[in-house]
Amino acid sequence: MTGGDLPLEVHGDGEDLVEYLQRERTTTRRRLNAHGAVLFRGFRMAGVDGLDGAVRALSGAPLPYSERSSPRRVIKGQIYTSTEYPASEEIFLHNENSYQATWPLVLYFYCIQPAQTHGATPLADIHRVHEAIDPAVREEFVRRRWMVVRNYSHEVGLRWREAFNTDDRREVERHCRRHGIQAQWHGADGLCTTAVRDAVHRHPVTSLPVWFNHATVFHVSTLGKAVMDGLLEMFGEAGLPNNTYFGDGGTIPDHVLDHLRACYRGESVRFDYQRGDVLVVDNMRAAHGREPFTGPRTVAVAMAEPYPSDLHPEADAVAAH
Secondary structure, three states, rough: OOOOOOOOOOOOOEEHHHHHHHHOHHHHHHHHHHHOOEEOOOOOHHHHHHHHHHHHHOOOOOOOOOOOOOOOOOOOOEEEEEEOOOOOOEEEOOOOOOOOOOEEEEEEEEEEEOEEOOOOEEEEHHHHHHHHHHHHHHHHHHHHHHEEEEEOOOOOOOHHHHHHHHHHHHHHHHHHOOOEEEEEEEEEEEEEEEEEEEEEEOOOOOOEEOOOOOOOOOOOHHHOOOHHHHHHHHHHHHOOOOOOEEOOOOOOOHHHHHHHHHHHOOOOEEEOOOOEEEEEEEOOEEEEEEEEEEEOOEEEEEEEEEEOOOHHHHHHHHHHO
């Protein structure tokens, strides 16, 4: 393991993880606040039922995966597979659902089958990322915010029915209105959504400023030049599955995106999974990603503790001061 104390490693010596979390909930929450992520290793786990129990012991009921941005399968209840992108592809560092009006505060990763090589879930302290970013770049994002544009179609990416968990267009429109998203239908079954969000937030416990957004991971250039050029040739900029801009619609310059990616990578740490590991991540303290890998790899995930933002201004005010 590299990178100091992110994540903090706790060894179980065969103890049942759910029983441990029920007994040590206060200590575990304190550790999570202090370190941003805790890796539980060597604990006894009753499969995905054990993961569900661990979530409930520490955070309460796990959350459904709504307004999806990546392909996943339900394993059981609200326990999902990790993002099912090809093993050869990297998933860049990001904070879960930071493009939404509400997001989970706590994430859970349960390693059922480690990869043969690589396949780590790298982490980065997003307060440190915030501090590493050029102050002029930070200030511009604070002033202009950032915009996400998403296209749902049969040709590429997710379909809107899968992303919004409904077949009802009116339900999609209600969701979008309630969550500050502009929705525009195209053709027989296409949908384009646009939302403007803050790039910098305050952690609800520490009050530290954190770089909490999808502006980098959703930008088409983060996919790499070959993939970017292929998508642009096929769909044009307006038809990309995901892309980001400044909040007023302005283009984010290439050198700014290169700088942001370098800041994430500069703070990135990794560890190799072992079978049965459970990684608990403070989603407003640590970004996560996925390395490319070889061999089979099965990691179950769960999300918990919805944090209100645009829907509940009074909560945002508490977090911002």
